[in-house]
Amino acid sequence: MRHLMNPLDFTVQELDKLFDLADDIKADPKKYAHACEGKKLATCFYEPSTRTRLSFEAAMLNLGGQVLGFSDAGSSSASKGESVSDTIRIISCYADICAMRHPKEGAPMVAAGRSGIPVINAGDGGHQHPTQTLTDLLTIRALKGRLGHFTIGLCGDLKFGRTVHSLINALIRFPDIHFIFISPPELKVPDYIIDMLSEKGITYEEVIRLEDSIAQLDLLYMTRVQRERFFNEEDYVRLKDFYILNKEKMKLAKDDMLILHPLPRVNEISVEVDEDPRAVYFRQAQYGVYVRMALILTLLESACLS
Amino acid sequence: MLNVGKIEEGFVLDHIKAGKSLSIYHHLQLDKLDCTVAIIKNARSNKMGKKDILKVECDINTLNLDVLAFIDHNITVNVIKDGEIVDKKELILPHEIKNVLKCKNPRCITSIEQGLPHIFVLADEKKEIYRCKYCEEKAGEPNSIW
Numbered sequence: 001m002r003h004l005m006n007p008l009d010f011t012v013q014e015l016d017k018l019f020d021l022a023d024d025i026k027a028d029p030k031k032y033a034h035a036c037e038g039k040k041l042a043t044c045f046y047e048p049s050t051r052t053r054l055s056f057e058a059a060m061l062n063l064g065g066q067v068l069g070f071s072d073a074g075s076s077s078a079s080k081g082e083s084v085s086d087t088i089r090i091i092s093c094y095a096d097i098c099a100m101r102h103p104k105e106g107a108p109m110v111a112a113g114r115s116g117i118p119v120i121n122a123g124d125g126g127h128q129h130p131t132q133t134l135t136d137l138l139t140i141r142a143l144k145g146r147l148g149h150f151t152i153g154l155c156g157d158l159k160f161g162r163t164v165h166s167l168i169n170a171l172i173r174f175p176d177i178h179f180i181f182i183s184p185p186e187l188k189v190p191d192y193i194i195d196m197l198s199e200k201g202i203t204y205e206e207v208i209r210l211e212d213s214i215a216q217l218d219l220l221y222m223t224r225v226q227r228e229r230f231f232n233e234e235d236y237v238r239l240k241d242f243y244i245l246n247k248e249k250m251k252l253a254k255d256d257m258l259i260l261h262p263l264p265r266v267n268e269i270s271v272e273v274d275e276d277p278r279a280v281y282f283r284q285a286q287y288g289v290y291v292r293m294a295l296i297l298t299l300l301e302s303a304c305l306s
Numbered sequence: 307m308l309n310v311g312k313i314e315e316g317f318v319l320d321h322i323k324a325g326k327s328l329s330i331y332h333h334l335q336l337d338k339l340d341c342t343v344a345i346i347k348n349a350r351s352n353k354m355g356k357k358d359i360l361k362v363e364c365d366i367n368t369l370n371l372d373v374l375a376f377i378d379h380n381i382t383v384n385v386i387k388d389g390e391i392v393d394k395k396e397l398i399l400p401h402e403i404k405n406v407l408k409c410k411n412p413r414c415i416t417s418i419e420q421g422l423p424h425i426f427v428l429a430d431e432k433k434e435i436y437r438c439k440y441c442e443e444k445a446g447e448p449n450s451i452w
Contacts, residue, residue, distance in 0.1 A: 085419065106415040110415050
């Protein structure tokens with residue numbers, strides 16, 4: 001049985017297959033409207049996340065399946081002190097597949113080790129968020145027509161931003177990608193990522209000002225500075241407004257540059273940019289549903305075979 | 307020069323970095339064994355200048371070679387039988403170490419999940435970097451051992 005813990009769990013070939021399936025779902029959703037009839041998805045969310053949870057639930061409902069679950073630890077047995085290992089054993093009796101978000105890093109991996117059903121990591125602390133990465137990759141593939149041969153700028157919180165780390169790890173498997181890391185010095189991409197890029201001979205630049213590099217970019221991946229990742233409120237307040245993408249800055253960008261954002265946005269992308277055809281972050285959320293549909297189908301199929 | 311006699315059966319850990327023998331004594335939990343242990347500090351060494359040596363008179367199988375390899379894989383392990391060296395064990399960095407180090411990441415699931423073993427996996431053999439199996443936090447120095 002397969003689980004999804006890390007975006008690298010799938011090979012490049014498996015990703016292609018998954019994205020082909022997502023494309024097919026997008027092209028003909030009716031074909032899949034009953035694909036999961038009689039199946040249940042458990043959404044075990046130990047911390048609030050409206051977007052990801054609803055995206056999973058929409059994906060399962062679109063496939064004709066049903067959903068059950070909880071949306072914060074307070075309304076689960078975790079509040080009574082139940083371990084993740086025990087909870088997943090129980091959930092395995094109630095559902096066919098589980099999407100788990102947990103504030104503790106590695107919790108979905110612990111669940112997968114004890115589970116009788118496929119477990120999808122729907123975000124574990126500051127560690128991994130693989131379905132966001134799959135969403136990002138599918139969006140790039142669908143709207144750019146390729147995965148590889150581009151310059152991508154990653155902007156904002158590159159230190160704590162798990163979506164950024166996962167995306168970098170996933171993208172380095174594709175050819176000819178140049179990274180430009182745009183962040184304040186305090187939120188620079190961690191050294192281990194820089195070391196990894198150097199070892200693999202992948203080119204990158206680190207800059208502070210977005211204006212200095214935006215003209216080079218084929219893709220701009222914006223991120224939010226997340227309050228919950230800081231232990232110190234003062235640092236958060238100081239850094240949260242460091243980057244704001246507005247119309248003025250967009251004038252410097254290529255005509256076909258795409259802006260992605262894992263959302264939610266706070267103020268790092270000015271609302272005036274939303275009307276720009278290069279702003280694809282809301283479409284990205286729609287691709288998130290397609291890729292989760294494809295993932296649910298793929299993992300349920302693997303569970304049937306095992 | 308101080309002379310410490312031969313052991314009849316057991317093992318000798320040679321080429322320990324000077325000053326490290328006592329911590330290895332604890333990490334291997336030799337204090338819990340009811341056998342003769344000699345800790346030799348700052349012995350003269352042609353190769354190292356100064357070195358520590360541990361002589362332990364007990365069954366070789368009681369020694370956790372994975373822990374020793376994690377601490378320092380350059381240590382020489384001589385197996386002794388009838389007062390003679392009969393084998394030299396090569397220390398290879400273990401792929402995985404279990405319940406040797408505690409994950410220091412407060413956000414790691416190991417900080418709350420009961421009965422969960424603390425497992426570190428060799429992530430980079432060349433740089434000898436271990437990472438927590440669950441949260442991928444880099445392992446601390448061997449002296450941060452459990």
